[in-house]
Amino acid sequence: MRTMLSLGRIDTPGVSADRDAVSLRTVADDAVFLNYSPSGWALEQRGRRWTAVGGEAFVLDNAAAFTVVADPTRRLRLTSVRVPHELLPARARAALP
Numbered sequence: 001m002r003t004m005l006s007l008g009r010i011d012t013p014g015v016s017a018d019r020d021a022v023s024l025r026t027v028a029d030d031a032v033f034l035n036y037s038p039s040g041w042a043l044e045q046r047g048r049r050w051t052a053v054g055g056e057a058f059v060l061d062n063a064a065a066f067t068v069v070a071d072p073t074r075r076l077r078l079t080s081v082r083v084p085h086e087l088l089p090a091r092a093r094a095a096l097p
Contacts, residue, residue, distance in 0.1 A: 003086055003087060004084075005082060006081070006082045007079070007082075008079070009079050009080075010079075010080070011075065011077050013072075014071045014072045014074045014076050015070060015072070015076075016068060016070055017067070017068045018067045018068075019065055024063075024065060028063075030062075030063045030084065031083055032059055032060065032063075032085070032096070033059070033060045033083070034057055035057065035079070036055075036058075036078070036080075037058075037076065038054050038055060039054040039071070040052060040054045040071070041069065041076060041078070042068075042069040043058070043068060045060070045061065045064055045065070045066040046064060061096055062082075
C-alpha cells in the first residue's frame with residue numbers, strides 16, 4: 001500500500017471523543033493530524049492539556065492515546081490532514097515522544 005496524505009472533515013455536535021489503549025491496539029495508526037477549526041477545542045494527551053485556539057492549526061499525534069474536548073454548546077467543525085510518520089521530516093519525527 002502506498003503511503004499518502006489524506007484529508008478529512010468532522011462536523012459534529014460538541015461532544016468529547018477518546019482514542020484509548022484499546023483503540024490503539026485494534027486500529028493502529030502511526031500518523032499525526034494537522035487540525036484546523038474555526039472555533040476552539042482542547043486536547044488531552046500524554047498527561048497534558050492544550051487549548052487549540054479557533055482559526056489556528058494544531059497537531060495531534062494519533063499514535064498515542066488522547067481525548068478531544070469540545071464545547072458542548074457549539075458544533076465542532078474540524079478539518080484534518082493525516083500525515084504518516086514516515087512522510088515527516090527527520091527533525092519533526094525526532095520531536096515526537
